[in-house]
Amino acid sequence: MQDDLPIHGETRVTTEARNDDFVVFDHVQKSYDGVSLVVKDLNLNIGKGEFLTMLGPSGSGKTTCLMMLAGFETATHGEIRLDGRNINLVPPHKRGIGMVFQNYALFPHMTVGENLAFPLEVRGMGKDEREAKIRRALDMVQMGAFANRRPAQLSGGQQQRIALARALVFDPALVLMDEPLGALDKQLREHMQFEIKHLHESLGITVVYVTHDQGEALTMSDRVAVFNDGKIQQLGPPSDLYERPDNSFVAQFIGENNKLPGTIEELSGDKALVRLGTGELIDATPVNVTAKGQKTLVSIRPERVEFKPEMMPAGAHMIDATVLEVIYMGDILRVRLRVAGSDDFVMKMRNTLGQTKLSPGQQIKVGWHPADARALDPM
Amino acid sequence: MTDAYSQLTTADGRPLKAALAAAQARARRRAFLLVAPLLLFVVVTFILPIGQMLQRSVYHDGFSNSAPALGEWFSSHPDGSDFDESAYAALASDLALMKKDKTAGEAGTRINYTVPGTRSLFTSSARGADKLEPPYKEALLALDAKWGEPVIWQAMREASSPWTSDFYLIATDRQRTADGGIERVPENERIYLWLFGKTFILSGVITFLCLILAFPIAHLLATLPMSKSNLLMILVLLPFWTSLLVRTTSWIVLLQGQGVVNNILVSLGVIGDDGRITMIYNQTGTIIVMTHILLPFMVLPLYSVMRTIKPSYARAARSLGATSWTTFRRIYLPQTLPGIGAGALLTFILAVGYYITPALVGGADGQLISNLIQFHMSKSNWSLAAALSAMLLAGVLVLYWLYDRLVGIDKLKLG
Numbered sequence: 001m002q003d004d005l006p007i008h009g010e011t012r013v014t015t016e017a018r019n020d021d022f023v024v025f026d027h028v029q030k031s032y033d034g035v036s037l038v039v040k041d042l043n044l045n046i047g048k049g050e051f052l053t054m055l056g057p058s059g060s061g062k063t064t065c066l067m068m069l070a071g072f073e074t075a076t077h078g079e080i081r082l083d084g085r086n087i088n089l090v091p092p093h094k095r096g097i098g099m100v101f102q103n104y105a106l107f108p109h110m111t112v113g114e115n116l117a118f119p120l121e122v123r124g125m126g127k128d129e130r131e132a133k134i135r136r137a138l139d140m141v142q143m144g145a146f147a148n149r150r151p152a153q154l155s156g157g158q159q160q161r162i163a164l165a166r167a168l169v170f171d172p173a174l175v176l177m178d179e180p181l182g183a184l185d186k187q188l189r190e191h192m193q194f195e196i197k198h199l200h201e202s203l204g205i206t207v208v209y210v211t212h213d214q215g216e217a218l219t220m221s222d223r224v225a226v227f228n229d230g231k232i233q234q235l236g237p238p239s240d241l242y243e244r245p246d247n248s249f250v251a252q253f254i255g256e257n258n259k260l261p262g263t264i265e266e267l268s269g270d271k272a273l274v275r276l277g278t279g280e281l282i283d284a285t286p287v288n289v290t291a292k293g294q295k296t297l298v299s300i301r302p303e304r305v306e307f308k309p310e311m312m313p314a315g316a317h318m319i320d321a322t323v324l325e326v327i328y329m330g331d332i333l334r335v336r337l338r339v340a341g342s343d344d345f346v347m348k349m350r351n352t353l354g355q356t357k358l359s360p361g362q363q364i365k366v367g368w369h370p371a372d373a374r375a376l377d378p379m
Numbered sequence: 380m381t382d383a384y385s386q387l388t389t390a391d392g393r394p395l396k397a398a399l400a401a402a403q404a405r406a407r408r409r410a411f412l413l414v415a416p417l418l419l420f421v422v423v424t425f426i427l428p429i430g431q432m433l434q435r436s437v438y439h440d441g442f443s444n445s446a447p448a449l450g451e452w453f454s455s456h457p458d459g460s461d462f463d464e465s466a467y468a469a470l471a472s473d474l475a476l477m478k479k480d481k482t483a484g485e486a487g488t489r490i491n492y493t494v495p496g497t498r499s500l501f502t503s504s505a506r507g508a509d510k511l512e513p514p515y516k517e518a519l520l521a522l523d524a525k526w527g528e529p530v531i532w533q534a535m536r537e538a539s540s541p542w543t544s545d546f547y548l549i550a551t552d553r554q555r556t557a558d559g560g561i562e563r564v565p566e567n568e569r570i571y572l573w574l575f576g577k578t579f580i581l582s583g584v585i586t587f588l589c590l591i592l593a594f595p596i597a598h599l600l601a602t603l604p605m606s607k608s609n610l611l612m613i614l615v616l617l618p619f620w621t622s623l624l625v626r627t628t629s630w631i632v633l634l635q636g637q638g639v640v641n642n643i644l645v646s647l648g649v650i651g652d653d654g655r656i657t658m659i660y661n662q663t664g665t666i667i668v669m670t671h672i673l674l675p676f677m678v679l680p681l682y683s684v685m686r687t688i689k690p691s692y693a694r695a696a697r698s699l700g701a702t703s704w705t706t707f708r709r710i711y712l713p714q715t716l717p718g719i720g721a722g723a724l725l726t727f728i729l730a731v732g733y734y735i736t737p738a739l740v741g742g743a744d745g746q747l748i749s750n751l752i753q754f755h756m757s758k759s760n761w762s763l764a765a766a767l768s769a770m771l772l773a774g775v776l777v778l779y780w781l782y783d784r785l786v787g788i789d790k791l792k793l794g
Contacts, residue, residue, distance in 0.1 A: 072694055092697040093706075105695035109713045118709070119699035170700065 021081070022048035022206055023069065023174065028078035030064050038064050040230040042078070046208060048173075051200050053209045055217040056227030057253070065227075066176055066210045071095050082174065093122075098167035098175040098205075102182050104159045106151035112138075112162050113147035119170040137169040138162075140199065157188045164196070168203065177209045181216065193220050214254045218242065226250050242301075247288060248376045251299040258305070258345050260298040261378060267292050272375050273317075274298055276340045280319040283370035288377050295378040302334075304372035305347040307364045308356070318367035321345065323358050333358075339366065429772075436546055436765035441489035442538035445482035446473040450539040458559050462532050467515035470526070474508035477501070492760065493534045493545050493555065500525050529557035546766035571751070571767065578748040579774070581666065582730035588670045589677040589726050590719065597681035597718070602690070615678050623672065627739050630668045634658040634740075660742030668740050673729055677722040684718030720786040728775050 023046035030039040039061040046052045054062035067073040069080060071092030079086050087095055107115050116137055120130040138144045141161035151159055160180060167175055177196070181189045197220050200207050211217055217224045218238040226233045226241060226249075233253075234246040245251035252259070265281060266273035272286040274296060284298045306312055307321070324343060325336040332348045335358055339345035347366060349355060358364065387395040443450055448469035456466070477483035487501030504522055511518045519526045533555050537545055548554060548561065552569040556562050563569065596615065600608045618626060633639045641655045650656065658664055688711065696706040734749040741750070748771060755764040782788065 070694075070698055072697070092694075093700045093702055095698075096700070097698060099695065099698040101691045101695055103689065103691060105689065105691040107692060107695075107710055107714075118696070118701070122699065122701045122705055166695075166699065176698075 020047040021045040024081040026079040028075045031076045038230055048206055049204050051207045051222045053217040053221040053224045055224050060227040061230040062210050062227040070099055070176055096172050098172035100163050100167045100177040100180040102179040104163040108151055112149050116166050116169045133169055137165040141165045156184055174206045179211050248297050256302050258300045264289055264292050264294045278340045281317050283317050284373040284375040285371055287374045289375050296375045297378045298373050298375050300368050300373045302346040303348040304368050305366050307366045312367050316367050318365040321364050321366045323360050323362040326358055432765045433769055435762050436769045438541050439762045440541035441485045443541045445477050445486045448472045453536045453539045464516050467519050471511045471515040474505045477505045478508050489538050490534050494530055546762045550766040574748050582727050585669050585730045586723050586727045589674050593677035593681055597678050597685050600682045601685035627736050659740050662745040664740040665737045665745035668736050673726045676725045680721035681718040684715055688714050724782055
């Protein structure tokens with residue numbers, strides 16, 4: 001049932017080369033009440049060894065997708081395939097998928113060692129082999145000395161490590177993680193992100209990770225699927241999502257973002273001229289706008305906003321802005337501006353030696369490289 | 380280190396410990412005053428009666444009060460002494476005293492407990508006691524030859540002190556022999572130990588049935604969405620709001636020979652009209668009705684424990700490769716143990732002491748020990764009733780102790 005995985009110097013014996021459809025969601029739909037769809041026609045291929053994150057607000061259908069993959073929910077329509085095999089009717093315990101739960105779900109009446117032994121015992125593994133595997137899994141998460149503790153005696157971070165070790169101890173090829181770091185404090189969370197990432201790399205396992213924390217998604221994943229309203233809004237590497245969002249939802253959900261509503265004035269190839277509600281003209285890259293006169297929402301990242309004309313490309317438009325507030329944040333300065341009648345336009349300036357000092361009330365001009373402003377669908 | 384702490388003082392030089400105690404004394408006094416009424420109530424209505432009951436089981440002054448001369452004779456003549464003229468003289472003077480004080484019946488009753496059929500010996504002998512002439516031995520033996528029986532003298536010796544273990548002997552089917560030893564009563568007279576055993580076994584059966592029936596319901600209650608589980612909970616609690624008598628008599632209506640269940644079975648042709656099943660006024664009736672009545676006491680502790688078991692445990696177990704049966708056996712069931720323990724303990728203790736239901740539907744073979752306790756109370760044999768109750772209490776305490784050893788009282792969850 002298990003694939004042989006390269007753990008601690010073992011040679012990997014795979015019968016097939018890395019394939020790109022290790023996990024396949026094929027036109028999957030899910031409805032709980034027969035009236036509305038929680039997951040609407042999901043198509044997703046996950047490659048072997050990939051770290052894929054399902055990101056989205058609560059109620060977006062991401063957890064439902066994970067539960068369908070784990071076997072705790074059945075797909076209303078469509079097919080889920082694991083390693084080429086349709087697993088729609090395979091019960092959860094025969095799927096051989098490791099899973100890490102949000103609240104860890106460590107069995108409270110068992111010690112750490114017994115928790116880890118559980119998946120091996122139900123597979124009928126002998127005692128010696130079991131203990132070797134438990135030791136290895138505990139060492140992997142640096143919890144070797146805790147085998148005899150009860151989960152209640154461990155801190156949140158330690159429980160998280162044990163949950164991770166338990167999901168990995170039976171060498172599953174696929175591990176699902178359902179917001180595993182949600183209950184940890186910020187510092188520990190960031191630390192665990194790296195550890196999970198390293199485990200993923202060193203074990204060569206496939207990870208499907210569910211979170212609503214976009215920072216977590218960006219730092220850990222090979223690819224991120226942004227969910228909203230039961231659909232994947234965009235699927236791609238973190239840099240694509242951040243720098244080239246496909247639609248307003250993705251632009252807004254990931255990272256900080258300035259939005260300027262307007263109308264397409266000119267459209268030529270990869271350039272668009274947008275007239276804002278207050279009459280100014282700005283440059284943008286058309287993404288999902290197709291015709292002149294169309295309504296659009298232009299999205300610009302705060303760190304890509306410039307206020308020094310010498311930094312702007314030739315011929316680029318600049319518009320008037322009033323400084324409302326300068327917030328000192330250490331590494332950056334966050335400047336809130338009034339631009340085109342809106343009070344929440346944000347510009348981030350690096351806090352470098354000799355950086356121009358701005359003060360509230362000051363009149364400046366701001367602009368950006370046309371490639372950094374994306375003309376998206378109006379929301 | 381502790382020395383260093385004990386030398387700490389407040390800013391004005393008082394020892395820190397004394398200052399702390401003084402600062403908290405007022406709050407502590409107020410807290411005590413708040414619980415004082417309840418404490419008083421519990422002492423008056425619970426601790427005192429139980430103490431009284433325990434005392435009655437080893438104390439009966441019905442004979443010792445009315446027979447001072449014999450008491451004196453017994454204390455100056457150790458066990459095994461010959462019952463000579465002086466003993467009979469003491470007996471004669473006591474009988475005369477009994478006649479004067481009209482206490483012969485009371486004294487006879489006390490001796491009657493240990494040697495049945497002797498109450499009339501005292502009442503009839505006391506009637507002419509003031510006319511007895513020495514030698515008293517011949518006179519009394521002439522009055523009734525039973526006065527020569529060593530068993531009666533042994534019983535009087537035992538009863539001459541108000542403190543006695545006689546009632547525990549009776550409650551454990553034992554009696555005193557003529558020479559002061561202890562033996563079991565003849566086989567056909569042994570009832571108490573057998574009834575204790577039956578009570579415990581029946582309670583065990585009822586507890587087990589309750590557990591089997593309550594477990595799925597409690598699980599359903601714990602996993603259904605709140606709106607549905609509330610309705611179900613009301614159905615579970617409904618019996619609590621109905622009079623016990625009403626519930627019990629409803630079962631009589633259902634289960635009796637011409638009752639609903641038998642009628643349905645007959646009309647369906649499952650049984651013939653002459654083959655109606657006896658389901659009430661026997662042990663079966665006791666088991667059925669008590670299981671029904673005690674069911675909520677099993678459901679509630681189970682429910683309160685199951686509600687805290689997150690569904691992710693079962694999911695985790697399934698994802699780790701366990702079948703649903705293994706998941707239940709190794710993950711779910713162990714986590715419900717505190718609830719099973721609490722429910723079983725509660726149900727069992729209630730069943731062991733249950734009285735009304737077996738009295739109403741138990742018939743002859745469905746009676747439990749509490750019915751016998753009630754019987755002795757109605758016959759004013761308070762001491763024997765107290766001894767039986769004390770044994771019941773001891774049995775329950777042993778169970779409690781066992782539970783503590785096996786599961787731990789701190790894990791007990793009653794809801």
